[in-house]
Amino acid sequence: xxxxxxxxxxxxxxxxxxxxxxxxxxxxxxxxxxxxxxxxxxxxxxxxxxxxxxxxxxxxxxxxxxxxxxxxxxxxxxxxxxxxxxxxxxxxxxxxxxxxxxxxxxxxxxxxxxxxxxxxxxxxxxxxxxxxxxxxxxxxxxxxxxxxxxxxxxxxxxxxxxxxxxxxxxxxxxxxxxxxxxxxxxxxxxxxxxxxxxxxxxxxxxxxxxxxxxxxxxxxxxxxxxxxxxxxxxxxxxxxx
Amino acid sequence: xxxxxxxxxxxxxxxxxxxxxxxxxxxxxxxxxxxxxxxxxxxxxxxxxxxxxxxxxxxxxxxxxxxxxxxxxxxxxxxxxxxxxxxxxxxxxxxxxxxxxxxxxxxxxxxxxxxxxxxxxxxxxxxxxxxxxxxxxxxxxxxxxxxxxxxxxxxxxxxxxxxxxxxxxxxxxxxxxxxxxxxxxxxxxxxxxxxxxxxxxxxxxxxxxxxxxxxxxxxxxxxxxxxxxxxxxxxxxxxxx
DNA sequence: TAGATTGTTAATCGATTAACAATC
DNA sequence: TAGATTGTTAATCGATTAACAATC
Numbered sequence: 001x002x003x004x005x006x007x008x009x010x011x012x013x014x015x016x017x018x019x020x021x022x023x024x025x026x027x028x029x030x031x032x033x034x035x036x037x038x039x040x041x042x043x044x045x046x047x048x049x050x051x052x053x054x055x056x057x058x059x060x061x062x063x064x065x066x067x068x069x070x071x072x073x074x075x076x077x078x079x080x081x082x083x084x085x086x087x088x089x090x091x092x093x094x095x096x097x098x099x100x101x102x103x104x105x106x107x108x109x110x111x112x113x114x115x116x117x118x119x120x121x122x123x124x125x126x127x128x129x130x131x132x133x134x135x136x137x138x139x140x141x142x143x144x145x146x147x148x149x150x151x152x153x154x155x156x157x158x159x160x161x162x163x164x165x166x167x168x169x170x171x172x173x174x175x176x177x178x179x180x181x182x183x184x185x186x187x188x189x190x191x192x193x194x195x196x197x198x199x200x201x202x203x204x205x206x207x208x209x210x211x212x213x214x215x216x217x218x219x220x221x222x223x224x225x226x227x228x229x230x231x232x233x234x235x236x237x238x239x240x241x
Numbered sequence: 242x243x244x245x246x247x248x249x250x251x252x253x254x255x256x257x258x259x260x261x262x263x264x265x266x267x268x269x270x271x272x273x274x275x276x277x278x279x280x281x282x283x284x285x286x287x288x289x290x291x292x293x294x295x296x297x298x299x300x301x302x303x304x305x306x307x308x309x310x311x312x313x314x315x316x317x318x319x320x321x322x323x324x325x326x327x328x329x330x331x332x333x334x335x336x337x338x339x340x341x342x343x344x345x346x347x348x349x350x351x352x353x354x355x356x357x358x359x360x361x362x363x364x365x366x367x368x369x370x371x372x373x374x375x376x377x378x379x380x381x382x383x384x385x386x387x388x389x390x391x392x393x394x395x396x397x398x399x400x401x402x403x404x405x406x407x408x409x410x411x412x413x414x415x416x417x418x419x420x421x422x423x424x425x426x427x428x429x430x431x432x433x434x435x436x437x438x439x440x441x442x443x444x445x446x447x448x449x450x451x452x453x454x455x456x457x458x459x460x461x462x463x464x465x466x467x468x469x470x471x472x473x474x475x476x477x478x479x480x481x482x
Numbered sequence: 483t484a485g486a487t488t489g490t491t492a493a494t495c496g497a498t499t500a501a502c503a504a505t506c
Numbered sequence: 507t508a509g510a511t512t513g514t515t516a517a518t519c520g521a522t523t524a525a526c527a528a529t530c
Contacts, residue, residue: 086454100345213327
């Protein structure tokens, strides 16, 4: 799936580690805001919600940025991780599909402070295009190629209905985008070299439901087991907005 | 983290498999909509975006629901997976925090068809409470305990700002909720027996940025490398809505 | 020097994959 | 019977973890 370049740098960072680096970065930001200048692997691990052995192992792939007997300098480690991830500079991003979710994404103020800059909002619906969301004009989807070229956009966000997602992805790839964050509930097919990550609300809920069901089974009566709906309703065809 | 009951049923399904069952379910729904009644592991795997060996291995944990030489009956397999996950019945869910994201979640029509029913929208802001979103009245957060009790709610969704998330989680847990889906960018501390899953927009984007940066490094010039922002901007304190 | 904590080793655990016997 | 495809085995790969030597 993800790019797996082989002989590039001395270190080859495992995927599982890469996925945790942003979590460490956020935990470090929290420490900075609390006025903490130095921390041990134990403290940082707690803030990030992992165990300290895993944290130290993860950081060891980046280099030796701590001091034995002392810990880590919060500011220095923050910079090193940000540099490793690649968010010491802002990445321009386009969001396609300005429905409810697109609105929420456009208004999400966390992007800017974490290395991203929304350069355009696009929607195929010409009614929506022309409006303004979060201070950014919504533009017709057809302007995608121009916008990607003008702003050197490498990352695209898809917040369209499932039916439109693949064709939006195709246009994104053709226009030069090589990383896609997909919120539409559909599997995207993209060429090698293009990375896709997927966020799916109901899949996350279903994973919780699985465990919830098991809790109820182990300890019947202790956990409320929801009102009884019909299985027909639960299994009916999708009506994704 | 997640519940790990030991001697419960004959099978002990791996976490990685559980996380993929909802993906298979969605792929099967797609096949049903296309009028396909039977499929091979190869076809279903393609629709789900995994390889067929992994799919068959995953399904083998549930039982033997296929026919050698033939494949799987789509409707039968759909039911078996839905039953395993626990979504043949509807799970009542509450959403706390009706900002932009809460709005989007409340309006997400996919919940209903996938085993969930939003029974209440809650917000601490009394201005918001009293409004109506997606046909559901927004109620004061203080009514949480009553609503959870009345509707036997086991699953809660947090869409509040980061600063409020932990206290909302505490109240949820105290009220009897044992599964939480957290959209706020903060690490939640909960008692054993409570499951938390986290969805984080900027973490997903940062993972993409990491790989994007590597692509640019391997093949300079071929991939646009975004406008140059200041590292100060990228690392400034959070401004999460 | 004594205490603390990192960075690394090595063992363990879990997940993935290819191959194929079972069987429709 | 011949062809197709599942379910399972076993090998491989990657991730986690505890323990501790290195070193501040």
